[in-house]
Each structure stands twice: as structure tokens, then as C-alpha cells.
Amino acid sequence: xxxxxxxxxxxxxxxxxxxxxxxxxxxxxxxxxxxxxxxxxxxxxxxxxxxxxxxxxxxxxxxxxxxxxxxxxxxxxxxxxxxxxxxxxxxxxxxxxxxxxxxxxxxxxxxxxxxxxxxxxxxxxxxxxxxxxxxxxxxxxxxxx
Amino acid sequence: xxxxxxxxxxxxxxxxxxxxxxxxxxxxxxxxxxxxxxxxxxxxxxxxxxxxxxxxxxxxxxxxxxxxxxxxxxxxxxxxxxxxxxxxxxxxxxxxxxxxxxxxxxxxxxxxxxxxxxxxxxxxxxxxxxxxxxxxxxxxxxxxx
Numbered sequence: 001x002x003x004x005x006x007x008x009x010x011x012x013x014x015x016x017x018x019x020x021x022x023x024x025x026x027x028x029x030x031x032x033x034x035x036x037x038x039x040x041x042x043x044x045x046x047x048x049x050x051x052x053x054x055x056x057x058x059x060x061x062x063x064x065x066x067x068x069x070x071x072x073x074x075x076x077x078x079x080x081x082x083x084x085x086x087x088x089x090x091x092x093x094x095x096x097x098x099x100x101x102x103x104x105x106x107x108x109x110x111x112x113x114x115x116x117x118x119x120x121x122x123x124x125x126x127x128x129x130x131x132x133x134x135x136x137x138x139x140x141x142x143x144x145x
Numbered sequence: 146x147x148x149x150x151x152x153x154x155x156x157x158x159x160x161x162x163x164x165x166x167x168x169x170x171x172x173x174x175x176x177x178x179x180x181x182x183x184x185x186x187x188x189x190x191x192x193x194x195x196x197x198x199x200x201x202x203x204x205x206x207x208x209x210x211x212x213x214x215x216x217x218x219x220x221x222x223x224x225x226x227x228x229x230x231x232x233x234x235x236x237x238x239x240x241x242x243x244x245x246x247x248x249x250x251x252x253x254x255x256x257x258x259x260x261x262x263x264x265x266x267x268x269x270x271x272x273x274x275x276x277x278x279x280x281x282x283x284x285x286x287x288x289x290x
Contacts, residue, residue: 037207044189046230056189063188078230
């Protein structure tokens with residue numbers, strides 16, 4: 001999660017909502033990514049989708065069966081769906097997202113009947129992950145006012 | 146939807162689950178795509194995510210506010226989440242997907258509180274869209290047996 005936080009900091013420095021993600025297989029880091037929706041001008045450039053895309057490219061297939069995903073914010077429906085589609089069995093996230101979190105907050109996408117069900121833990125390094133996001137939005141409000 | 150079906154046929158010819166998608170803005174076709182998860186070896190290569198990715202690239206931003214998406218199968222959670230994230234206001238799909246459809250069958254992702262809510266219609270050219278998929282799975286079972 002420390003590495004995912006470093007990725008989130010890169011997003012922060014670019015003026016993007018600071019979310020970072022890392023895909024790991026055993027002891028090896030397979031892919032790292034951060035949210036770059038604004039600078040990349042693309043709705044698909046969330047940290048998790050980008051990390052999953054890179055991991056599939058790196059491993060040469062759409063199934064990430066032996067991988068674990070670390071992400072600083074609870075995945076949104078798109079990203080949680082991508083995790084299910086990529087068959088990632090284990091997810092650890094930092095801050096909870098009451099409005100849009102699709103693991104357990106706003107939705108329970110990892111418990112869908114007749115579908116692949118990743119295990120997950122939330123609240124990992126929660127304080128660090130959420131304070132970076134809070135700081136980002138505080139600064140954004142300051143700039144706007 | 147006829148154009149989306151032509152895209153689905155391309156997937157069929159490659160041995161992919163035959164789903165096709167088209168993004169339209171006014172009278173203009175902005176992006177076309179088909180499912181190529183197996184041949185592209187990537188979990189993100191669903192027809193809708195690919196079409197949304199291309200449309201964002203073409204229009205130079207992550208918001209597809211004035212676009213309409215046509216897709217031959219009800220979007221899965223990942224793709225429905227991508228539609229919400231890209232702010233696509235209108236979706237038309239062909240076949241319903243009882244197991245994984247995230248518009249109205251297995252989930253209602255387009256009615257999430259405090260989130261963007263695309264309008265949608267299902268069952269557009271349903272017979273053509275679903276028979277292509279049924280034929281695909283029938284042939285797949287034949288090959289396996």
C-alpha cells in the first residue's frame with residue numbers, strides 16, 4: 001500500500017484526484033498506476049483500470065488469477081467490475097468511499113451471485129490514504145473560492 | 146444498432162463472444178468496437194470500454210455528454226460503470242443479460258443515488274442480438290464435446 005500511496009502522490013502533483021494502485025504477483029510488482037483522468041482526457045484512466053490493463057499486457061492474458069491489487073481508495077463500479085472481469089482474487093483498499101465505493105460502501109459488487117467473488121479488505125493505511133484525498137479536495141475548494 | 150451488430154459479427158468471426166458497440170454524437174459515428182478479450186488478451190477489451198476509450202480519444206475529453214451508446218448486449222458492471230464515469234446520458238442495448246447485466250437485470254447501476262444516471266432502453270433488435278450470442282455458445286459447446 002505504501003507503493004500505491006506513492007502513485008497517488010503522483011496524481012496529486014498533477015492536480016488529479018489522488019488515487020494510486022499496484023498489482024502484485026507473489027513478491028513481484030507487476031504494474032503500478034495512478035488516476036489521470038483529467039490529464040489523460042479519458043474516462044478509463046482510473047488507477048485500477050490502468051493497473052489492470054498494464055498487468056494483462058505484462059502477463060499476456062486477461063486472467064490475473066494469482067495477483068493481488070492494492071488501491072488507496074475503494075474501487076468505483078467500473079473498477080470493481082474490471083477486478084471481477086480480470087479474476088483478481090484479492091483486493092486491499094485504503095479509504096472507504098461512501099458515495100461510489102463498489103466493494104461494500106455504496107454497492108457490493110464482489111458478492112454478486114453466479115459471478116467471480118474477490119476477497120477484499122478495506123481500511124488498509126486508511127488514515128494516510130484518506131488524508132491525501134481530503135487535502136486534495138480542500139485545496140481545490142480554496143482555489144475555487 | 147445495425148452497426149453495433151456488424152461489430153459483434155467481427156467478434157464472432159474471431160471466436161470472441163459476439164458483442165459490438167457504437168458511440169454516436171448527433172448524426173455522427175464517433176467510435177465503433179467489438180469484444181476482443183481473448184485475442185487482445187486483456188480484461189478491459191469489452192466492446193463498450195473500447196468504444197468509450199476511442200470516443201474519449203476522438204473528442205479529446207473524458208466527458209461524453211452529448212453521446213449515445215448502442216451495444217448488442219446489456220453492459221456488465223465494468224462497462225455500466227464506465228458509461229456512468231464517462232457521463233454518457235443515453236444507452237440502448239439489445240439482448241438482456243440475466244446473470245451479469247448491470248442496467249436492470251442483475252444490478253441497477255444506472256439508478257445509483259447521488260450519481261450520474263444514464264437513461265436506457267433494452268431489447269432493441271433483441272432477436273438479432275441474442276441469436277448471434279446463442280449461436281456462438283451453441284458452436285462452442287459443439288467444439289468442446
